[in-house]
Amino acid sequence: MSDIPNPAAPIADPRGASLLVQDGRTKRRNASEGRFKLYGIVAIAIGLLMLLTLLFTIISRGTGAFQQTYVTLSVPLLEEKLDKNGNRDLAEIKKVSTFGYAPLTKAAFEAKIAESGIETSLKPKAMADLLSKDAAAQLRDYVVANPDLIGSTVEFEFLTNSRVDGYLKGRVSRESIANDKNINAAQLDLVDALIADGSLQKRLNLNFITGADASDARPEAAGMGVAMLGSFAMMLVVLVLALPIGVAASIYLEEFAPKNWITDIIEVNISNLAAVPSIVFGILGLAVFINYMHLPNSAPLVGGLVLTLMTLPTIIISTRASLKSVPPSIRDAALGVGASKMQSVFHHVLPLAAPGILTGTIIGLAQALGETAPLLLIGMVGFIASNPPESIAEGLMAPNSAMPAQIYEWAKRADPAFYERAWGGIIILLVFLISMNAIAVLLRRRFERRW
Amino acid sequence: MGQILTTGAVLPLVTLIAVLALGGYFLARRRAMISAGGDSRKLHSLPSYYGYNAVISVAVPALLALGIWLLVQPMLVQSSVVEMIPAQAVPEGSSVNLIMSDVRRLAEGLDAAVGAGAISDAEATDLTVADNLRAWLAERGVAIGAEVSPEVLQAAQAYREMNALGHVGRNVFVLLLALAGLLLAYRESHADFRARNRVENAIKALLILAASLAILTTVGIVLSMLFETINFFSLHPWTDFFFGASWAPNFRGDSDLSILPLLWGTLYISIIALAVAVPIGLFAAIYLSEYAGPKVRATAKPLLEILAGIPTIVYGLFALLTVGPALVKIFGRGEDGLLGVDWMSGATSVLTAGLVMGIMLIPFVSSLSDDIINAVPQSLRDGSFGLGATQSETIRQVVIPAALPGIVGAVLLAASRAIGETMIVVLGAGAIARISGNPLEAMTTITTRIVSQLTGDSDFASPETLVAFALGLTLFVLTLGLNVLALYIVRKYREQYE
Amino acid sequence: MKDTEMLEQNVTNHPVKIAARNVQVYYGDSQAIRDVDIDINDKTVTAFIGPSGCGKSTFLRCINRMNDTIDAARVTGDIRIDGEDIYDKRVDPVQLRAKVGMVFQKPNPFPKSIYDNVAYGPRIHGLAQNKADLDGIVEQALRRGAIWDEVKDRLHAPGTGLSGGQQQRLCIARAVATEPEVLLMDEPCSALDPIATAQVEELIDELRQNYSVVIVTHSMQQAARVSQKTAFFHLGNLVEFGDTDDIFTRPQDPRTESYITGRIG
Known part of the structure; x- marks a missing residue:
């Protein structure tokens, strides 16, 4: 950081100089200020340009499907x-x-x-x-x-x-x-x-949206519908498991946990799990759910379990943030009229934090919906589920694919006709993700409370 | 009732427990009310707490026992069946694990056939190999991959028998536990029983259980990979894994399985990704937090963050089908290319994957750095402005040095992301393991090899498959180290300005 | 009456350094400062006093255009330093702030070494020709900041490691290192203990030899101790301005009297 001016440059003498005249050094400094600001604009422009390129590619290549x-x-x-x-x-x-x-x-x-x-x-x-x-x-x-x-x-x-x-x-x-x-x-x-x-x-x-995948020789007949059902089944599992467990864990950590080393370990653990590569969760799923517990290969239930473990940290972190944003005065007020700690949390804090929890859950679900890597390891890629499942139980247990896994499968088939379907599948996937995020944003706007 | 006691399915049992719990709710509540002479004010707790207490004492121990049983039974049955298989029954080039999967498949096939009514239970128990089992089973809808040896059949029968016994034991035990819970809760329900405290303690225990799931997950991750890694090192020398020179899996065995070429590919791609993401993300964050007006910030920030919300499979496809071919057009194709050179042949390369991963990481770096730059106290900026510094001088010489630890933490987190990223490299980096400095060549990474080794057709117990667990464990340790370090640095940084 | 005239003459010996006419400051829609006219002399300590939120800090920040860094703030009127309108389009706030240094309420040393803290201003303004020159400037500034003896052996230790009073004197040294003509101080002692406060006050009195010092303070005792002139602000208005002795002994305005007798505060 030592930028001592070179000796040849005239030394500025600030005392007595007029403010109305910019000296040479100030001009140079202002020019460098302009350059620096430009770097920032360029960086943002590059980012936005990439976003545009990506969206343009997806739409121009995918609408054909x-x-x-x-x-x-x-x-x-x-x-x-x-x-x-x-x-x-x-x-x-x-x-x-x-x-x-x-x-x-x-x-x-x-x-x-x-x-x-x-x-x-x-x-x-x-x-x-x-x-x-x-x-x-x-x-x-x-x-x-x-x-x-x-x-x-x-x-x-x-x-x-x-x-x-x-x-x-x-x-x-x-x-x-x-x-x-x-x-x-x-x-x-x-x-x-x-x-x-x-x-x-x-x-x-319409068959592309509602239909099933087709074999290598029939790209024209392939559709996303069955994989979409597979994704829904997984999201159902994630919602049913991750939301209650995540909220319960957050309530404990935020409201009840004593400050000791065990709590510390749990907290460090959660923030680390949030950053563990998703493929590691796939290995866990393969080893525990399939090889050890003998749950069926390729089943959305297993996919859902893996994604639950992966989503939990996200939900816990956002739920804790919304619990934290409920001011202590609410808790004190409830305790003051003789409610137990548990009652104050479940009757007052939790309902007030609910919109925030919901927002975090939707964002966690959206993240899980787009996740591919762990699904590869539990076998949700590489076969063709030709018929939609007939019941919820079958939807959970019968082998199926999921939207991102289906896209990967098409990308692997190395046929331009399937590439078109992969891009088209991305459009469907993104429509879901955008809707979910839009709902989350609306919820946040609608219920956002400033204490 | 008899059906419920012998079935292996869990759903009927859970339904029964739910019914008992519901019944317990009303019974306990009523008894408490009666003991208070119908005046709920004389109760210690609200009436519903007596009901909840019954629900908890019925359901929690029963479901807990069920869960534990479900985890332990397969382990016990498996180990005792494995002991039954004589060593000479394991053919050359196979392993006990393979035999066991045959056993399981046969047992499950028989169960399915009995369940579907294709064969009777007695028939299934009395089967012998002499009946030309494979064809006989195929007729009844049970497909078996290979001819069944007498040992396998015997083991499968034992497997079924033990499982059946286990199911009965489990169902009886769990139901007895539920009934005992019901009885206990019913007898406790008096006016002066402190039902609320009991219920709240139980709920608190459940909350603790939920919170410790995080630890359980970590333990599960470590154990599941550790065991298979130990298996791997018993089949393959660890020196080759860590210090060997090449990665050349060979499905006939005798493979070179060294992590070094994969590690090199992983790091090379990550470095390119960071070289893209860190300057762009950092400058974007600086502009957004220091220069941009509220309107620009409110537009540009969420737009950039869309990049973070796009699934990685989309980036993978973008790399494979858009960026890769574009790079080939620039650096490849000889005379037809833009540069007229022929340095790049295929769309997959280190540069392809690195560039795309860099794009993905831009918002990750920018939003983390944005938070961190915003945490630098305004008083430092004021101090610098007060001395007549321009804004860029303030940022470069005061804000960034003050935020440096936090930014380093953010970059480390981004690096850990890059190392663990899978889909972009699976589609964009290629499959050739080599140590080379040329970014236009295809290389492969740890994550892509995990995917390919675990989705291949190779036998699960072979070193070629098990190596994936060793790779996974290495990946986990590597990213965990980076994360712990990064989180530690960021936490220290935040404490400094709180 | 004669006494005061004598005193006044004594003070006005020094020329007017800063002249403000009809200054208004708005934060968004609300007006924080209205119609302020004031003449501030060179080589004099002028204190701004008044209750919280009266606008004294806001006005102080107008003098070196620190309000420019707040998006919602808008300043109208005329502020001249040595006759030059500092809100003129040709004036670069960067040059202005080199001329008008500022010390803040909370000591805010940069997370750098003591040396680098003080050298920061001379470096960005290019005041030193070489390392020896810079060393000299730093030493002189630290001496003027009355902290040289305490830190001369650990110039390369972090500035954040000093005690609160030392940090504030370091910040004053940092401000004088750029050779300003005016020194603005925004409640410089409010975060300090009494001993450190006494040291800083002593320093302020010494600084009067070279600079026009404007100090915002909460404490009337401090204003009485360090300043020659005092301005009393109330609800965005400059209520009364005059010699410190007059303000504290013979306030003209009833609001000033209420304030100094503790009825509003």
Whole structure:
């Protein structure tokens, strides 16, 4: 810090100098003041710029996932393929696998070409390849549900495969498919013709919000819905466990705990737990809940337990802050009319601190909702939960994923179509986080009390 | 009733305890009121306290016993079943732990089949290997990975038997405890019984229990990793772990598992992250706390803090798909790149992960430093202004030196964050363990290896998996050290100005 | 009557250093100072007295524009030092504060060594040509602060380690090290014990040789002991200003009389 001026500089003589004239040194000092202030502005600008870049990236890359390309086709539900014996026996109809439905989509394309007069050199098989691999399953589900319609022609809206979808979204171009075995230029010509015909179009895709994840080959059918339920189940566990335990621990530490070394250890422990890397909680979960207690792998219950342990310190710290902000005069007033210490806390202090506790809890939940690392270790990644759970118990115990884990899973699949879904999943996750934080801020504004 | 006594499920038992507790509430309350001749003023405590006392004496000991039983039973059953498995039954290249997981799977499969009504309980007990068990079970919906050896079947049967016995014992014991609690509380409920004091003491005990969960968690973390780490060091030399030169897990065994390359990757990325986050965060904090008007502060501060609320998976994706490719465009691709050089091949690199982690840490550093700078008393600033110092001179020569310990604490906390961060490095840093100074190369970190070793298909009892626990313990000790030091410094700092 | 005239002449020998006319200070919407006119002489100790919240500290802080650091504060009117309007746009508060030093209510040494505390001002203003020069300035300032003998052997010990009275004298030394012409003191003894107070008061009397000293004080006894002129502030108004002896023996205004006889305070 020793910035002794260099000898060549003239020594300022403040006495008697006019205040109205800035000397050279003051000018230099003011310039350096300006620079310093600029550094601060630049730092904040960089931070905000990063935030903007991040949000822009998320929105520009993720909104695509909420739209999907569909093609409308009239499919003849051929009796000779679906019900050879013609007796509409559901058991027999069910024996026809999805492969048995492939000829139907080919036939539907052939009919479409004949009807609309589109010229193409493609074979029906190549045309049917434009559809998602999900299409046959969709057909089969429909037929099994409505066996009476076999023999008639029904109009369906099928998902196209991810290349066609990418073509409409600008992700796939005629140049980029040069080495792509999954699609060729003739197929894209057909796509263009179908767009012109109005039977192929991009529209809102609710399945992305409500549906289940799909296998590697069907990015177009993958959705967030089931993972969202997994996240909700975990949040339920966290709320049910972390809130009461956290509040109880805070009440003890803030209101009852004597000042001794045991309390000190607990306090140091809590502040340290708040800074322990989340992956360590994952290791704890794996070792204790899965390997030792044999709770099921990948279950939201286990995820919830791990996240509870991780969130507890956050909730305890914020709850203690709100308890501390209730002035001692309230406690004295209650004690003064003969309430016990316990009654003064539960009847007076706790209700007054409730908004603050709630705010802290919501923020803790939001933090838990976005946490990924511990979930990797307890197996909530890497499989596909295809059906939503049917009951709360199943929701807690059946293997499932969670929103951030689902996003990670998609990011790992290294396919641009899945990347789009990962960004889209982030939008959904952020919508939840922003709403939760907004509720917390509103609560704080609404109930904030200045004593 | 018989069902409730033999079931392994916990829910019916808990429901029963809840019913008993509720009944106890009303019974005890009524008895207290009767003893006071119906005049609640003659009671020592409010009537409901007699009820609560009954609820507590029914539920608390019973649930506590249930919890302990749930923890202890698997341990006892496991250890006695392990003793039953003869050493020669363990095939070459396998371990008792593996056999035990087979045993468990078989036992659970049988239980599930009995529960679903596919086989009768008697059938399950009388099974022999001769029945071509695997196929027979598969028909009944129980999938077993490998052929069942007689030892495993025998052990599985014993496992089931002991568990069944344990369940009955548990249910009977817990229910008796609940009933005893009910009886006791009922007999105590007199007008002059100090029910409120009893209830309050019990509640206080519960509060203490909740508070000590924090210690329990820490103990759980340490123990769970310590045991597996000891297992690891019995299978793999500790000298290689701490002083070896390379990390090359090999699933056929005989791996190099040294932490040094991972530690290097971790530290390198953390240093880059801090080099980004500390200057930006510190200058942002200085501007916000010393220069910004209330309006700018009220806008910029929460906006910056949004960066802290964004989940790390989002940063991970940002690193992998946005920052990484952008860096490749600058430093890679030879002639096509912006610099025309070919220094970087893949999107994952130390710089990718470090930059993104730096962005994540900006608000962490800035809000901590902001608090700390605000704690510097205004009188020091006044003193400096009074001497004719400009604001930047005041900040640089008075405020920052005064806040330095606190800022050092904040940086240490940020460093501990960086070292323990997982998702950004899993997606952005790469998977190649090496010690190199080139920030454009992919490297790997402790946390990424924990994830990959524990999510791999490798056998749980192999050193390649167990090393994750040793890595986890090292990570825990490292971050704990930083946290304790940082919290200590910050606390001392705050005391100085209180 | 003759006596007082003599006394007054004795004091007004020194030229006017600070001239304030029609000064108003607002904090947000409320007015803290109204219509203050005052002439403060060079080489004189002027005391501002009055009950808490009367505006005496606020007015003091106008003289070196410390109120600039408070966002809500607004000053109007005219304050001149040696005839130059210190609220002129061309005036840099940094230069002004080098000329008008300030000592605060609570001793506030920087968390640096004693030497660095005193050298801080000369360094930022570039008053020393080299290390020896700086050493000389520091020594002289510490001597003027009447603390040299106590600290000369531990110049590199932290300033925060001194006792309260020593800290305050260190702060005074720190303020005189920048060669100011005016020294403002905001209740400099309120945090000190009686012995330390006596030492500081003695120092203030010595400082009168070189500076125009303005001191805000709560204690009328202190004002009577150290000052030649006294101004009495009440509810933001300058009620009475004159020779200290006159104010304490023959107050003109009934409010002044009430205050010095202890009826308002």
